[in-house]
Amino acid sequence: MDFRAATADPTDMDRALAYQADGPVPALATEKIREELAAHQMRPEWTWFAEDENGEILARALWWGRGDSEQPIALDCLQVRGSVADPGSVAAGLLAAGHKALGTLPGYNISLPRDWRTAPDGVADAVAWRRKAASEAGLTRAIERLRFQWTPAAGTVEPTGRLVFREGTDEEFLDAFVRLSQGSLDLHTQSELRTSDAEELARADIAFYTDCPGERSWWRLAHLPDGTLAGMAIPSATPYHRNVGYLGVVPEQRGRGLIDEILAEITRFHASEAAERITATTDTVNAPMAAAFSRAGYEVTEIRLVLEASPDPDQAPAQAPAQAPA
Template sequence: MRFRPATADPADLDRAVAYPADGPVPALTAERIREELAGNRFRPEWIWFAEDEDGEVLARALWWGRPDSEQPIALDCLQVRASVAAPAALAAGLLAAGHAAFGGLPLYNLSLPRDWRTDPAMADAVAWRQKAAYESGLTTEIERLRYEWTPAAGSPAEPSGRLVFREGTDEEFLEAFMRLSAGSLDLHTQTELQSMDAEQLARDDIEFYRDCPGERSWWRLAELPDGTLAGLAVPSATPYHRNVGYLGVVPEQRGQGLIDEILAEITRFHAAEGAERITATTDTVNAPMAAAFDRAGYEVTEIRLVLESPAR
């Protein structure tokens, strides 16, 4: 078996696009793959094949990154031919080869329908992907709800006056990010705080959102009318849609429904800019945040299974 990137043959990109999408796990369309290649979010060196001794492609992996990324950020698509008897072993070898070339372990985003566990074929297809990811070093698993708001949900709630939103300095946002991490139900935050302090995590979060397509000028501090910090709102964007980004309430103000006010502010901001779709994600275990999205008219469109290295 040979594992290689799509860089050796001019026809490799056509082979990657034409690879048959067999199996129940949703695969990217040929049109979407071409769009990602044109946008420099897929690259030949990030597309890997597993070939047998006759040159037949038995597996394909597509890693994704931002247009300016030096290395891929996430595995977007992993497929093995249905004829392969041990798909997990083949996929693990393919991922290991890619990871070795990248010098790191990009996470794996697996997008699934909400009822994937009740479909035996789907559950089996997810299971071998989970095993392959685990064997290649992606041993931390987080299940997330992917939400979406569209104008069909109705106009965002009007400001109630309970909170005042204003621009803030970098130092103020650093302090706010640090305070919000205390007691967070977000699994990524909990995991990161096991290996770093709140200030380093806050700096990493700020750098991440600065690198997103959204603008720093969109960010807002949320305060009570007397100026007391209540939380923050970070409207953001992906390469495809406007996005909720980051939001939260400081520990001492939680439990009063203020998260609804902050989410409404982000939704109003994007809607006022003409957004036809606003996406968001939250962990399935973060029931308060999921409930806030439900109340705000956001709808779950898919489950996102995130597999990553514990060292991320």
């Protein structure tokens, strides 16, 4: 078995595009891959094959990054031919070779229907060998997220006056990130706080959202009318659409329904910019946040299973989860 990038032959990318996907886990359409290549968000050096001794492609891995990324951010597509007896072993070898050459362990995002565990078409088995392969290749942590979407048909609500939103300095946002991490139900935050302190994580989060396609000028602090900090709202964007980046309520103000006010502010902001779609994700275990999205007219479109490397206590804290293509 030969594992290699699609850079050895001028026909490699044509072969990558011609790869006929099989199996129940959805694969990217050829035209979508062409668009990603044109935007420099997928690249030949980020496209990897597993070939047999006859040169037949038995597996394909497509990593994704933003147009200016030096390294890929996420594995967006992993497929192994249905005729392969042990797809997990082939996939594990392909990922390990790719990780070694790329010099990084990007997370793997798998988009799934809500009923994927009980669906009768073999989705659960296809997810199982992918999880096994990812774990063997170093992606040992699994987080399941609900992906939500808002469209203009859902409408927006007017401000109630319970909160006042204003711009803030970098130091004010640093303080807000630190405070919001306390008691967070977000699994990524919980995990990172086991290996780094709250300020280190806050600085990493700020760097991540600053680097996203959204503008820093969009960020807002949320205050009670008397000036007390209540939380913050970070409208953001992906390369494809507007996005709910980060929002939260400080611990001492939780349980008062203020998350609805903050989410409404983000939604109003994007709607005022003529957004046709706003996406958002939250962990399946974060029931309060999921309920807030539903109340605000956001609908679940899929479950996103994120497989990523566990934090190494001997290294700097990882960045926040990447906004991969949707």
